[in-house]
Amino acid sequence: MLSRDDCQKMDALDPLAALRNDFVLPDGLIYLDGNSLGPRPRAALARATQVVDQEWGRGLVSSWNDAGWHRLSTHLGDKIAPLIGAGAGEVVVTDTTSINLFKVLAAALQLQTERGSNARVILSETSNFPSDLYMAEGLSDLLDRGYTLKLVDHPDEIANAMTTDVAVMMITQVNYKSGYMHDIAALTKLAHDNGALTIWDLAHSAGAVPVDLKGAQADFAIGCTYKYLNGGPGAPAFVWVSPQLLPLVRQPLTGWWSHAKPFAMKPGYEASRGIEQFLCGTQPIVSLSLVECGLESFAKTSMNALREKSLALTDLFFACAQERCAHHPVKLVTPLNHKHRGSHVSFEHENGYEVIRALADRGVIGDYREPKIMRFGLTPLYTTFTEVWDAVDILTDILDRESWRDARYAERNAVT
Ligand SMILES: *Cc1c(COP(=O)(O)O)cnc(C)c1O
Numbered sequence: 001m002l003s004r005d006d007c008q009k010m011d012a013l014d015p016l017a018a019l020r021n022d023f024v025l026p027d028g029l030i031y032l033d034g035n036s037l038g039p040r041p042r043a044a045l046a047r048a049t050q051v052v053d054q055e056w057g058r059g060l061v062s063s064w065n066d067a068g069w070h071r072l073s074t075h076l077g078d079k080i081a082p083l084i085g086a087g088a089g090e091v092v093v094t095d096t097t098s099i100n101l102f103k104v105l106a107a108a109l110q111l112q113t114e115r116g117s118n119a120r121v122i123l124s125e126t127s128n129f130p131s132d133l134y135m136a137e138g139l140s141d142l143l144d145r146g147y148t149l150k151l152v153d154h155p156d157e158i159a160n161a162m163t164t165d166v167a168v169m170m171i172t173q174v175n176y177k178s179g180y181m182h183d184i185a186a187l188t189k190l191a192h193d194n195g196a197l198t199i200w201d202l203a204h205s206a207g208a209v210p211v212d213l214k215g216a217q218a219d220f221a222i223g224c225t226y227k228y229l230n231g232g233p234g235a236p237a238f239v240w241v242s243p244q245l246l247p248l249v250r251q252p253l254t255g256w257w258s259h260a261k262p263f264a265m266k267p268g269y270e271a272s273r274g275i276e277q278f279l280c281g282t283q284p285i286v287s288l289s290l291v292e293c294g295l296e297s298f299a300k301t302s303m304n305a306l307r308e309k310s311l312a313l314t315d316l317f318f319a320c321a322q323e324r325c326a327h328h329p330v331k332l333v334t335p336l337n338h339k340h341r342g343s344h345v346s347f348e349h350e351n352g353y354e355v356i357r358a359l360a361d362r363g364v365i366g367d368y369r370e371p372k373i374m375r376f377g378l379t380p381l382y383t384t385f386t387e388v389w390d391a392v393d394i395l396t397d398i399l400d401r402e403s404w405r406d407a408r409y410a411e412r413n414a415v416t
Contacts, residue, residue: 024042030391032365033365036375113145117195167197174209235291253280333373358403
């Protein structure tokens with residue numbers, strides 16, 4: 001049996017323990033929702049003051065040049081690149097993940113058409129993040145060329161569904177609900193063998209698990225900065241295009257920042273040859289500036305070190321839950337196999353929503369996803385082993401006493 005003492009010893013020996021100081025985490029709160037909104041880096045407050053007071057307040061318009069605002073999207077892209085196996089000059093931080101998905105999906109479908117492909121299927125998972133599927137539906141309607149979405153219910157079905165009528169395979173590497181992690185290299189090879197292009201949504205991968213886009217010969221990737229990268233609420237997303245494909249593709253949101261010479265102000269669109277082609281309009285500079293603060297913590301460690309701790313945290317969560325909650329109808333949804341596990345753990349419970357609300361009242365913040373899923377993000381930059389022990393302890397108490405049955409938990413908040 002694991003004891004709380006054992007967990008405290010694990011924390012004392014944790015080589016990453018000091019990184020927790022980079023973040024503001026309210027006293028007495030166990031924050032297991034960094035997979036939805038990362039906590040605030042300490043440095044973000046000073047950076048916000050600098051960008052609002054000095055760069056905007058004093059520098060005014062000259063800050064586009066003097067404070068480097070015009071290069072911020074690529075500058076931040078260069079800092080994200082090593083976390084996802086991309087190179088310098090290959091990533092931009094811009095817009096939202098949903099909008100970036102639209103851009104890369106349109107570019108991928110266009111490239112397939114130019115190559116003479118008649119494939120009209122976009123392959124994804126039923127359990128993919130709904131926004132990704134909605135964007136694919138919207139784009140298919142707009143293009144009106146007979147594209148259809150083919151959705152599989154289980155990761156094992158992808159291989160059979162990958163036929164030569166698939167134009168693009170669009171998968172979220174770590175499933176937002178189950179925490180299942182796909183093998184980017186294996187699925188990319190499968191797609192390429194069938195003539196399909198791949199789009200990887202790294203919303204729950206970037207900063208959570210090591211990713212090697214180039215090693216996997218992936219084609220396109222997008223992802224969030226406000227989850228594991230701790231960029232701030234609604235911070236702009238990122239987009240990567242393989243350097244081999246970049247010269248061949250066009251994205252349709254041809255705003256001036258994607259132009260080869262935005263300040264030439266000439267009529268007639270000419271796409272930038274760099275990854276800047278995947279920008280569109282002017283960036284939200286205040287929000288974009290804060291993204292850098294989150295990335296600074298990653299520069300102090302490695303994704304392999306983070307992965308090692310992440311697996312130790314999720315293993316510990318499972319072990320504690322197995323020891324203490326096994327007599328309750330709580331079903332583990334996240335794979336036990338390390339190869340297929342991201343950095344959050346999910347359990348199914350009929351009254352998952354109420355349990356998550358009861359946990360929040362006891363200072364444990366997880367979240368709920370339809371249907372019945374309780375999610376707990378275990379983020380190695382700041383989550384401690386003792387917190388995992390305590391969280392499962394409180395969860396067990398709530399289940400034992402059935403305190404989730406309190407009537408006030410039945411009413412849904414606007415955001416779950
Ligand atoms: C969080 C998340 C998004 C979010 O998209 P936004 O456009 O930033 O709201 C997209 N895809 C996945 C898989 C996500 O988990």
